[in-house]
Amino acid sequence: MLFQATDEQLMLRYAKGDVAAFERLYAQHKGPLYRFCLRQIGTQQAEEIAQEIWLNIINARERYQASAKFTTYLYGVARNRIIDHVRRNTNRDALTDNSVNSDCDVVVDPGATPDVEAEQGEIKGVLMRALASLPLDQKEAFLLKEEAGLSVVEIAQVTGNTVEAIKSRVRYAVAKIRAAIDEAGV
């Protein structure tokens, strides 16, 4: 029964005191949310911010209404928390530098041969560096699409932008990453 429940139902159950529902919800979203933070603010801050985001969700559980998709709600909270963090600590534009690259660990398929492993690692490394070099709004749109699995419309709702603006940002982000990979020749 618990495994068939939607995210919204799990959150509502947790609001009524069902801790198991939250554990299920957390298991489903902890990775994408962590990576969403990690790609934008680095490893050290990502842990801290991810914990704050989940605590916000926990504390606001009784105010949650299932009128919106849970992922939209979750990443809306995450986005606001990241913006607060950036405003509090540093200039947001500074996040577009390549300092994130050093925090971006490239994980290679453990079953791959050394040649494939090397090739995969090289492609992933290029991809992550290209992603880290994107302007924040493009990076944010790309991550909301690939990590959170949100549609363009949902991304527009979360970020408060028009659908066309989000489409444009995603398009630019993909083009830049593709260009980086092509340029690397991998």
Place this chain on the structure above:
Amino acid sequence: MTTDDESNDLGTLYRAASNEQPPKRLDDAILAASRRAVNAAPKAVGPFSRRGLPLSMAAVLVMSVSVVWLIQRESSTEYATQSQTKPLLNIDSEQRQNLAEQSRSFASESKQKVSKQSAELGRAEPTTESKPRAPAPLLEKTEVAANKPAPLPELSEMAVAAPTESGTVAGLAASPPTSQAELQPSAMVADRADKEQTRLKSDSLADAAPSRRSLANSLATLLTEKARDWSFVQSIGGIAMGQPLRQGVGWSLPLRCDVSGRTTISWPPTMIHSGLAYAGITVEIVGADIYITLNTRVVDSGKPTTDCSIIALGNIPAGNYTVYYRSPDKSAVVLGAIRVSKIDNRAP
């Protein structure tokens, strides 16, 4: 290759490369926080929750019943403190007749005495032709000829019931005129008679439209109304009656008492009942005997009166009647005698 295809391919590539997970310490911290939050949250039991509403209603019901019960018990306790009152006089029918004759002779003597007092004071002796508002001595005669304007019977003329003495006639044998009303000028007495008349009208209106009472008042009256015995009447200062009045097609009998115990009617009251209100007089007529019983109730939110007033006797035949105060235990005390004549003594 279209932009969408490029995006899908890049998405696949990104998802394959992006598989970092939060450290276990972060998982443990967040899950522990989620459990703490649930365990620390107070159980929400609002006033109108599934169990709260019935409990609240039950509590209100219990409190309401308790308050009513306490009020009734308090009222009974007040009365119980008057248990040192003297025993009631039990009389048979022969004794009643004798008492009635004695009461009539006493009333006659009283009128003569007052007439004499009036003459000594140099005041004009009232006649049957005098105007109702003219200054007149107390205890003046109220029986008037037919077709003449007749004043209302003055309270001073009312038979005064005295505390029961063992072996004496209750109400009449020991009744020197000591009340304040009997010493007042007749103009004041006439005013009081007017008030009695006004009260009669208001009582009639109230009796004619009981549906105007609020439901709460009716319920309070129903729950707290109580017939009182002679000991209670003694404790509130006694009860006095006047001569019968013609009211429409029937007769009415003016009465005077104050259930609050703040007025001397026949003798000084011995108990103040601040929480009681007059709830009416129960009347039963058996032949030439009229039995009355005072009823009280607990004061409610309306405009309670503590004074008893005129009671309706109905269209009783002319003749002499003996009025008794009957306690709930059916013991009776003679209050006095009245005469219902064929003469219409209705006030103009």
